[in-house]
Amino acid sequence: GMAQALGPDTPFTAIAGSEIFSLEMSRTEALTQAFRRSIGVRIKEETEIIEGEVVEIQIDRPATGTGTKVGKLTLKTTEMETIYDLGAKMIEALSKEKVQAGDVITIDKATGKISKLGRSFTRARDYDAMGAQTKFVQCPDGELQKRREVVHTVSLHEIDVINSRTQGFLALFSGDTGEIKPEVREQINAKVAEWREEGKAEVIPGVLFIDEVHMLDIESFSFLNRALESDMAPVLIMATNRGITRIRGTAHRSPHGLPLDLLDRLLIIATAPYGDKETRQILKIRCEEEDVEMTEDAYAVLTRIGLETSLRYAMQLITAASLVARKRK
Incomplete structure (x- = not known):
């Protein structure tokens, strides 16, 4: 419910207090990763794209069957029409996307990525077998080449994982991130600070929710105390159902099983039982x-x-x- 109320752009991480105890990873590393998952970075970048309706694709294949293919692509908007020469890689990308005359496409000039937006409305009456998912769009207007601002929202943890090793992005999907060196994190923090000054990026402090917080031990609490003082710390919400109980790792008893110096910094919200x-x-x-x-x-x-x-x-x-x-x- 809390994650829904915050919206999709605000990073929200929920963990249980017992989750951080592992043989593979230290407790401070697990908490650091949870903290950095809860800090988002909104990165803005301007890309040059070519957007238009495909009028014609001509591909010349060598008679021998071997050698490079060459071709021409004719694109148009409501105001202009241009012919582009195609290399072997672009021909391959076009055939992979199954682009044909009448499709409205965008080509990212920096990466060469082709995206199919749909079929042009002018081809809607053509006799053609089309699936239910076929989308009809207007023929683009204005210039063929445009500048577009793209916004990517990623968490600091995702940037850490990608930069921590070669092919680090694969670890994002497998979840096998391991311990990340503090040097890597320092470099990333410096880079993000630089992007903030240049106006390229914006830091979004999210929410870290720790359930059963009484399960954490004294070392974890001292780490949380320090981590909350950093300038990019997320909002920390803790939940517990204990009264006065022993702090794990010590012989002291305190309210909710939290050290008093941390408890003084918290706003306690008592929840009533459901009626x-x-x-x-x-x-x-x-x-x-x-x-x-x-x-x-x-x-x-x-x-x-x-x-x-x-x-x-x-x-x-x-x-x-x-x-x-x-x-x-």
């Missing part, structure tokens, strides 16, 4: 998600169970009760 109305509403949403129909009596019974025991227990009963009811029918 009859809220429990009923949550169970109703859960029933819709699980595609289960319930009578008013069943809602009343489940709400009572949820209030007497726990909401989690009542939610687990939905599927079981639905199967029993179906069997009885």
